[in-house]
């Protein structure tokens with residue numbers, strides 16, 4: 097593959113805005129200077145959002161998060177953002193990069209193909225400082241769908257577990273797709289309905305409601321369906337599908353929500 | 368955290384709506400057409416009620432009201448107002464119907480909903496973009512266009 101040796105730009109597909117990952121180009125790294133335009137907010141400073149620009153040199157292997165860390169070290173120690181794993185698994189570094197909610201540690205400025213990289217805090221979340229946003233509502237909603245295995249027998253669930261719960265490959269596949277969620281909040285941030293209805297549970301929580309209810313070891317589907325069968329549950333979803341298009345883990349929350357609606361309308365889980 | 372926030376959460380970017388495909392636009396039209404139908408229903412009832420002599424029973428009122436609603440004359444039976452009214456009502460009714468039918472098919476009958484399957488991470492195609500659902504959206508749009516053409520022919524030409 098000649099593209100590997102010459103290091104041609106990786107392609108973005110305009111339709112999904114997801115970056116097609118090929119093997120990183122071999123050879124010496126390609127250096128470029130980027131302008132990071134960051135939408136900042138400081139509660140102590142007052143006066144709402146303001147923009148700052150930073151010039152930063154990055155290679156084609158470095159991510160937006162690497163750039164932000166460099167800026168914090170060498171240019172502006174007051175810049176705040178949240179991150180932990182730097183490998184797309186903790187879900188802390190969600191931000192709006194060039195207009196689309198993405199994980200900063202999974203997005204390379206080189207792949208974006210623009211010289212100016214705009215970075216904004218996640219929409220639909222209240223900002224805490226700069227790019228770090230307040231996830232308490234989001235996690236409260238996640239908790240409200242009871243995202244854990246529920247057994248009818250409480251002794252079995254809480255006191256003594258005397259049996260294993262076997263699961264076949266097929267049974268695993270029923271929900272595995274939705275179990276990949278890392279709670280990054282990108283889907284929640286992209287959803288127009290979450291903005292219009294502040295109390296809407298949002299794609300993430302609803303996808304988890306389906307994930308746990310579709311698990312053959314679980315017996316609590318009735319409880320969860322009661323929570324999601326409400327105005328702030330699945331019926332606030334008007335099916336814009338944006339959640340599934342931005343999810344970095346390909347969880348497809350829109351599918352889970354539609355399966356939940358289908359379940360509620362027909363009275364049985366679609367298999 | 369009782370401290371007062373000075374800034375509010377911001378809405379999702381509008382630019383997202385231009386790259387996602389059809390779903391977002393169908394949603395916008397669905398909501399707008401619903402609102403139009405409600406407003407239209409109320410306005411229509413009010414206008415017709417003047418003809419039946421409710422409120423202010425006189426021929427003068429009816430003529431003034433309908434004259435105001437219809438606006439300047441264009442050709443044949445067509446006035447500016449009637450054309451606008453016709454377009455709005457038709458688009459709203461047909462789009463609301465066709466797209467609503469699509470939503471019922473998907474959400475109640477599960478048309479186009481794939482089975483959850485083993486992940487092809489990374490970069491799987493989300494269900495909303497798969498052909499199973501895409502054709503339904505195109506059918507909805509084609510139905511809207513066909514109905515628009517037919518209704519125009521019936522109303523103004525035939």
Ligand code: SF4
Nearest residue numbers: 277278280281283343
């Ligand atoms: S469903 Fe996807 S976008 Fe939403 S929180 Fe989970 S991993 Fe993030």
Ligand code: FES
Nearest residue numbers: 181182187189201
């Ligand atoms: S830092 Fe953990 S997902 Fe980006």
